[in-house]
């Protein structure tokens with residue numbers, strides 16, 4: 001072995017986080033705050049995320065604040081704005097679903113609002129991912145994050161010794177525990193479950209997303225001021241078009257979700273170059289404002305094949321001193337817009353547990369491995385059902401957005417009956433009782449440790 005005398009356990013818990021995406025970095029800040037020694041290994045050369053938008057609900061921003069108050073500050077420093085602009089008359093943020101299909105009305109620019117849900121004042125805040133990541137990195141001391149480190153293997157050399165990680169460049173590292181925040185194609189998940197396990201690979205959701213940012217002035221030309229400056233989801237047969245303002249209202253983030261009956265070959269990159277004409281073809285027969293907006297899409301843009309863990313969910317998020325968080329544990333299609341938010345809830349649960357582990361190992365250093373194992377078991381028990389529900393529910397929401405009935409005048413009332421269900425599902429995300437989660441987390445850990 002490369003290391004003849006592996007380090008034994010002792011001292012403060014040393015945790016490695018694999019993957020420096022949003023969840024990995026938020027968790028890093030949380031663990032540092034409770035006194036864990038953290039190292040992050042990220043395969044990329046830099047923190048360049050795609051410049052696409054991402055939104056968080058007020059509830060999740062409160063979870064961020066509990067993890068560490070610097071996180072919501074970082075979010076706001078990255079130019080996050082409330083996604084609605086109703087002015088003093090109506091300060092609430094809403095989700096709005098509107099008729100995207102062509103109905104040959106007198107005014108071809110008019111679209112009927114089917115339904116809206118209030119998330120309250122500053123109910124969501126949207127920002128650019130790359131800017132948020134940059135702000136998060138600034139909250140982390142230097143030398144915690146190492147770039148250009150792609151995890152290959154993790155070896156468990158026994159309970160009294162540290163885990164040994166090997167990277168593709170041949171270097172190694174040691175840790176008391178490893179948390180895989182390495183996204184949808186997680187290597188830690190493969191190591192935890194075995195490469196042949198069906199959940200070791202995500203599957204194609206048969207939906208592709210074309211994402212782009214459009215300058216606000218152009219969006220206003222196409223949609224009119226109100227629609228451009230407020231979140232809207234245009235629904236119709238086999239596709240939907242979602243947009244909301246980002247970057248201090250200077251741009252909108254627009255995403256066209258299009259159903260795809262074909263398979264997505266395993267060896268093909270999941271992010272490809274998409275063309276405006278692909279999008280135009282999918283939105284043929286849709287109303288004028290939607291077509292006008294698509295005309296303002298760039299000639300080419302990123303096209304994302306959406307993969308998730310719906311077909312084969314992960315049976316357990318932990319194994320001894322390994323665990324999974326964020327997309328690595330529960331990669332979801334993005335139709336609830338809450339994938340990263342689930343990861344933030346994971347990070348809150350894990351930071352709380354690690355606070356318990358730090359306290360316990362200060363008094364009982366010999367109990368470190370058992371304390372870490374109990375923490376990860378508790379995490380699995382607290383988080384798995386809810387986060388896997390989200391994966392399931394996101395698929396259901398996509399089906400509701402893209403019903404064939406949206407195109408059929410005779411069936412439009414039937415189509416609209418989905419909104420009661422949409423409300424219940426959305427509220428389950430927005431009104432999550434994280435205080436109850438924290439109580440369950442602390443109780444679960446205490447029970448498992450018998451202290």
Ligand code: FAD
Pocket residue numbers: 018019020021022023024041042043044053054055056149150151152181182183184185186187209211255304325326327328333334337338339340341342343
């Ligand atoms: P990732 O962001 O995928 O990060 C994983 C990191 O691990 C990467 O940096 C990667 O380079 C690194 N890595 C991978 N393998 C290795 C390895 N072997 N060794 C070292 N490093 C490795 N969520 C929301 O909450 N709100 C939204 O509005 C929203 N909108 C979305 C819109 C779209 C179109 C999509 C596709 C998703 C959306 N999501 C949204 C979901 C959100 O993007 C993801 O849930 C979130 O990015 C997951 O974060 P993560 O840190 O778990 O994984």
